[in-house]
Amino acid sequence: MRSSLVLSPRDLEFLLHEWLQVESLTKRERYAEHSRETFDAVLELAEQIATEQFAPHNRKADENEPHVVDGKVVLIPEVAAALRVFAEAGMNAAALPEELGGLQLPAVVNQAVHVWFQAANIGTSAYPFLTMANANLLVAHGTPEQVQTYVPPMAEGRWFGTMALSEPQAGSSLADITTRAVPQDDGSYRLTGNKMWISAGDHELTENIVHLVLAKVPGGPAGVKGISLFIVPKFLVAEDGSLGERNDVVLAGLNHKMGYRGTTNTLLNFGEGVHTPGGQPGAVGFLVGEQHRGLTYMFHMMNEARIGVGMGATGLGYTGYLHALDYARDRTQGRPLTGKDPSAPPVPIIEHPDVRRMLLAGKSYVEGGLALGLYCARLVDEERTAEEEADRQRAHLLLEMLTPIAKSWPSQWCLAADDLAIQVHGGYGYTRDYPVEQFYRDNRLNPIHEGxxxxxxxxxxxxxxxxxxxxxxxxxxxxxxxxxxxxxxxxxxxxxxxxxxxxxxxxxxxxxxxxxxxxxxxxxxxxxxxxxxxxxxxxxxxxxxxxxxxxxxxxxxxxxxxxxxxxxxxxxxxxxxxxxxxxxxxxxxxxxxxxxx
Amino acid sequence: MRSSLVLSPRDLEFLLHEWLQVESLTKRERYAEHSRETFDAVLELAEQIATEQFAPHNRKADENEPHVVDGKVVLIPEVAAALRVFAEAGMNAAALPEELGGLQLPAVVNQAVHVWFQAANIGTSAYPFLTMANANLLVAHGTPEQVQTYVPPMAEGRWFGTMALSEPQAGSSLADITTRAVPQDDGSYRLTGNKMWISAGDHELTENIVHLVLAKVPGGPAGVKGISLFIVPKFLVAEDGSLGERNDVVLAGLNHKMGYRGTTNTLLNFGEGVHTPGGQPGAVGFLVGEQHRGLTYMFHMMNEARIGVGMGATGLGYTGYLHALDYARDRTQGRPLTGKDPSAPPVPIIEHPDVRRMLLAGKSYVEGGLALGLYCARLVDEERTAEEEADRQRAHLLLEMLTPIAKSWPSQWCLAADDLAIQVHGGYGYTRDYPVEQFYRDNRLNPIHEGxxxxxxxxxxxxxxxxxxxxxxxxxxxxxxxxxxxxxxxxxxxxxxxxxxxxxxxxxxxxxxxxxxxxxxxxxxxxxxxxxxxxxxxxxxxxxxxxxxxxxxxxxxxxxxxxxxxxxxxxxxxxxxxxxxxxxxxxxxxxxxxxxx
Structure with missing residues (x-):
């Protein structure tokens, strides 16, 4: 696919440099090793990998959903191949600090990198992005040992991560989760329970999967105040980093969705006795931070995930808009409103005001959504690296205010852009021969998940x-x-x-x-x-x-x-x-x- | 499926009787044989057949699209079975005059009958509804012989009909159609050309298919003023009504859509030489009415079809709304906004104001759409049967005004009702385990087709x-x-x-x-x-x-x-x-x- 149909590099350049003055971040210590050149290089690499490795299998992944064979999740091979290229290019670790193998990229540039992949193939992009959200949470709240054990393999793309919050009976209502975590003498916990809607919850893409799981320790407070957060790896990890016993996290089923079909979405059973690590019942979990503070930590990940959802919605709307624009310039049909001479040749449909209206609406939504997402990411950088504490606090406060909007506004209006993209294509847009119907189906998830x-x-x-x-x-x-x-x-x-x-x-x-x-x-x-x-x-x-x-x-x-x-x-x-x-x-x-x- | 999840009989009763006073139509000569009892009986029959024969295979038809085997279109067997019951109940002919085997039902009651089937299974309902639109056009503009030849078999459901307007290069722009119809010495015509987006264009459901085809007679005016209308049967019909030679109308391909998958949607080639009826090239066609007036006749059908599209959109929105309502009353999750005691049991989600908002919006859209469609159908009755010419003209004028709204408003807002129905279901609504995602995909066609x-x-x-x-x-x-x-x-x-x-x-x-x-x-x-x-x-x-x-x-x-x-x-x-x-x-x-x- 032409990269010009995935995203607009010109618009990104405008937003990052002419508007947000991102280069000024290189004056901050954290980003001092960077320059306009390194930003451009990583963005060009993202564009290339997204266009050449991600976009081409977007439809195929939609048509060939993950399925289970002999208890293992089977994906089309293009997914693993694309993610390998992605990891080898250092994209998994783009925002991580250098000491953990990362590029230490500013959040705003990293967000621009991400949206290339979301626009090209939202289903495949979910695997590394969930992994990075997981790694970021561990960096923020894990012990040094936990960080050292789990983050570098995720940064290298050898392991992937998930966030396991929801349960079948308790979607948005986390107060009602019933997964239990019982403390053991060695400081670990044993978990039992069922988790629902877990994206990337099981697959054979990586050697290991690091689940971050919300559960309740018996005797704790009722409701959300009794929720703790645990690392539950699919395979237990030895001190030297090698993989050990299979943990008791078992795939219980796949969800079949209207869109986002390339992302394996799972029900997972914890501690149902399929495996007995160490000869004991229950899935082995390791507490992150303190007991009963799990939701606070998870919100760290959730806020990031919410902005990420908004950016995914923007990416899907953006590529839909660009496809519609391309179609409208190319497709000839009908004549101008005035001068309907039937012997004159038909005009490109972009000449019709109503098509221009739809494209202009789409442009205002997707470019507005992109500006919103990048602005929020820029606030993350400000929150992290502004010199004055007052500035950091202001950035934090503004980001808190904007997060629900950054999640919901693109989920509504960039979905509308995909709706308009179908409409611009007319009957063709409603067929599966054109990609816009998939963008529309994919984007319909965004007003639902992550809140x-x-x-x-x-x-x-x-x-x-x-x-x-x-x-x-x-x-x-x-x-x-x-x-x-x-x-x-x-x-x-x-x-x-x-x-x-x-x-x-x-x-x-x-x-x-x-x-x-x-x-x-x-x-x-x-x-x-x-x-x-x-x-x-x-x-x-x-x-x-x-x-x-x-x-x-x-x-x-x-x-x-x-x-x-x-x-x-x-x-x-x-x-x-x-x-x-x-x-x-x-x-x-x-x-x-x-x-x- | 419970009929209460397809449509609301109570609302239909209110609209037809308490609001539109439909029983008063029985004072008109055309409907004098009818009574509240006959109206109720046919509506109850429609409810029963829609619920028991149409709704149960709605998902299966979506998952098993029509496909071609050895040149023939294969559908799941439930479609033919349901349509047989439908035809045997006299539903095909419900609105036709008695002399053509019909029930001579008022248009407004007939529309209420239709919406049961559209809400239950839009894909399967398209076959008879296109057939009836076709028959109505012939009754209005065909010769007595044409009516006698083609309408009774369609009324009995032995033959189905289509409307073949669009071409691949000319969707909405009918001025640019290039299908040619050359007059023959015997008064018939020979057609050559390609038609696109022809619903029910080929299948094995019936012995014959009666295509109504727009084409240009060489030498006529340019643009829409040179369009004529032809009957092109799949099999030529002998004077005694028996089927003769295969006409040169050939399936060239199937369209694969996001929704409406149960309705075979085809590309058809006319007169490409696959068959040579009478030993001559070209598909045999019979002119309807006069040359160059085809678009006028077709608009007769189009206006009816447009209101029908609006009603289909309403039906899809209505069933989506009812499913969401049912789910919201049943599903428990979370607690009231005030009094979030985590030890209290979760409440049905309909207790949450935002869920009530979505359901109330949905209710206002689908009941508004149903009122609009039935009001327009009531105007059709007025146009046909009002005693005073002035009243008939007023009804005609008002119907002309309302037709674009009756088509477009439900296509926009009852699609919005399906969107809200997904949202009420949360993550479950986005999966293919619940029907609302299909309603949403199906309904997305309605802002596109028929204008x-x-x-x-x-x-x-x-x-x-x-x-x-x-x-x-x-x-x-x-x-x-x-x-x-x-x-x-x-x-x-x-x-x-x-x-x-x-x-x-x-x-x-x-x-x-x-x-x-x-x-x-x-x-x-x-x-x-x-x-x-x-x-x-x-x-x-x-x-x-x-x-x-x-x-x-x-x-x-x-x-x-x-x-x-x-x-x-x-x-x-x-x-x-x-x-x-x-x-x-x-x-x-x-x-x-x-x-x-």
């Missing part, structure tokens, strides 16, 4: 905007105001004023919601709040992009400006009725009873 | 609102005003006022669009116009429904009223920004150039 849309909404309105006395919302407002202040006196002053008004309204609505005293009423319409806030944030990032084009000529910049105008004129006005609904403290939904449906 | 969303938009804004000096829009406004006048003094007065305001704005916007002189500018944002008009129309039908519940108590009516309030408070406000955008004569899309993307 549904509704869960993100409660996170934003129920936690993030009220934490620290509303400091997060204030900071977001100040950050947007700094941009709109720069817009004054430019052709973008009107967009700045529009955003100022919306931010002010959002603050007022938040005060109204939490001021009326009933948390049920405050939270009942949280999804609308999430969507309104998301559009305001992306509108702001479109203003940021528009300002970054000022003084620059050429089609690329003109297109950016037109997409910003589209978002201003077509998208931001949708927020008005949402805020009005919230401000009215509408209880239509809250009043509705099960028997009335 | 895309964009085509419907141009039909509404470019043709319907300007025809007869704007009489259609005026009539729609008067019709809505008659409802809002009834709302005055009731608890629904506010909704009436809201609608009055929106209708007034829609009229003003229409005048602005067409008053500024540039048709390109007028039509550039036609899709937004279509969506705004659609929401206004469905808002009006929700007011109609709400008024029909007045004075009635009980959960069903309370639920209807709550859904009407939802539409009023959550959905109608979306129209404001759309009308404002249109009123601003926004040219953001029109200005966009191919090179700027």
């Amino acid at each position: 549904t849309h509704g869960v993100q909404a409660l996170d934003l309105l129920g936690r993030k905007v009220v934490m620290s006395g509303g400091a997060g919302l204030s900071l977001l407002g100040e950050t947007i105001a700094a941009t709109t202040a720069r817009a004054a006196g430019t052709p973008w002053a009107d967009l700045g004023e529009q955003l100022d008004g919306l931010v002010q309204q959002l603050g007022a609505v938040t005060a109204t919601l939490w001021g009326q005293g009933d948390p049920q009423v405050a939270l009942a319409n949280a999804s609308v709040y999430l969507e309104a806030a998301g559009h305001v944030v992306v509108g702001w990032l479109w203003l940021e992009q528009a300002l970054a084009t000022e003084g620059r000529d050429g089609d690329f910049y003109t297109g950016k400006r037109q997409a910003a105008r589209y978002f201003q004129r077509w998208e931001l006005p949708k927020v008005g009725p949402q805020l009005a609904l919230l401000a009215s403290l509408d209880t239509t939904v809250l009043e509705m009873r099960s028997d009335w449906y | 895309t969303h964009g085509v419907q938009a141009l039909d509404l804004l470019g043709r319907k609102v300007v025809m007869s000096g704007g009489a259609g829009l005026s009539l729609l406004g008067e019709t809505i005003a008659a409802t809002t006048a009834r709302a005055a003094g009731t608890p629904w007065a506010d909704l009436g006022e809201q609608l009055d305001g929106l209708v007034q704005q829609l009229g003003a916007v229409t005048a602005t669009l067409w008053g500024q002189g540039d048709p390109q500018v007028a039509l550039a944002n036609a899709s937004v116009y279509l969506e705004a008009a659609g929401h206004v129309v469905v808002g009006w039908l929700w007011l109609e429904q709400a008024l029909a519940t007045e004075g009635r108590d009980g959960d069903f009516y309370t639920g209807k009223r709550q859904a009407a309030r939802y539409f009023q408070r959550w959905e109608l406000p979306k129209v404001g920004p759309q009308l404002a955008l249109l009123a601003s004569l926004d040219t953001t899309v029109l200005e966009m150039r191919s090179d700027w993307y």
